[in-house]
Amino acid sequence: xxxxxxxxxxxxxxxKYQPMTFNELWLMLREMGERNKEWEKQSxxxxxxxxxxxxxxxxxxxxxxxxEKWFREFMSEQERFNREHKKExxxxxxxxxxxxxxxxxxxxxxxxxxxxxxxxxxxxxxIENYKGNYRGTSYExxxxxxxxxxxxxVEVKTTxxxxxxxxxxCKLRNxxxxxxxxxxxxxxxxxxxxxxxxGSEKMAENKGLFxxxxxxxxxxxxxxxxFQPVAF
Numbered sequence: 001x002x003x004x005x006x007x008x009x010x011x012x013x014x015x016k017y018q019p020m021t022f023n024e025l026w027l028m029l030r031e032m033g034e035r036n037k038e039w040e041k042q043s044x045x046x047x048x049x050x051x052x053x054x055x056x057x058x059x060x061x062x063x064x065x066x067x068e069k070w071f072r073e074f075m076s077e078q079e080r081f082n083r084e085h086k087k088e089x090x091x092x093x094x095x096x097x098x099x100x101x102x103x104x105x106x107x108x109x110x111x112x113x114x115x116x117x118x119x120x121x122x123x124x125x126x127i128e129n130y131k132g133n134y135r136g137t138s139y140e141x142x143x144x145x146x147x148x149x150x151x152x153x154v155e156v157k158t159t160x161x162x163x164x165x166x167x168x169x170c171k172l173r174n175x176x177x178x179x180x181x182x183x184x185x186x187x188x189x190x191x192x193x194x195x196x197x198x199g200s201e202k203m204a205e206n207k208g209l210f211x212x213x214x215x216x217x218x219x220x221x222x223x224x225x226x227f228q229p230v231a232f
Contacts, residue, residue: 153190157191
């Protein structure tokens, strides 16, 4: 082995170039081709995904616009319905007030006293729309027909229902507590109506109430012959 002399230039040892064989070159080119194909595949997939996202975004935007349009139309229709509903409610309220008022007027102007007198209740005076309050409890009676010890409290309904009968019976049981001035009197109950549902008129009679039905411009008591009213 030659000795290294100080100051003498020594050429570095470089690896010797090894030329590629045909197979190595072919494998390298094939690998590059496969990588290029994979890149193109991924690029196409990314492009496809981008188009799909764009498509979905456009679809959602279209759905949003359609929903917004539907909502505006719905609100417009709802407002129109509410206006029409209010009109119908006003008509019904006016009809109710008119029918109820005519029935009360008919009873107050003479039918009630005559009808009760014919049934052996000698009332002479009528109080209309009586209201009061007892220890924080408000109460109201449509008509009170009285004459000394005998007092008839009348509830007026355009349509009489079973719940109305039950509610009115509770009111009748509290009269002497609410109005002590009637404490020594004989309290009777009556229900007047234009229409009745679910056999409520029979129910009222079975509970001992006078049942008064409006007929045209007048009214009549429809309790069976021999009916005995319950005193509350």
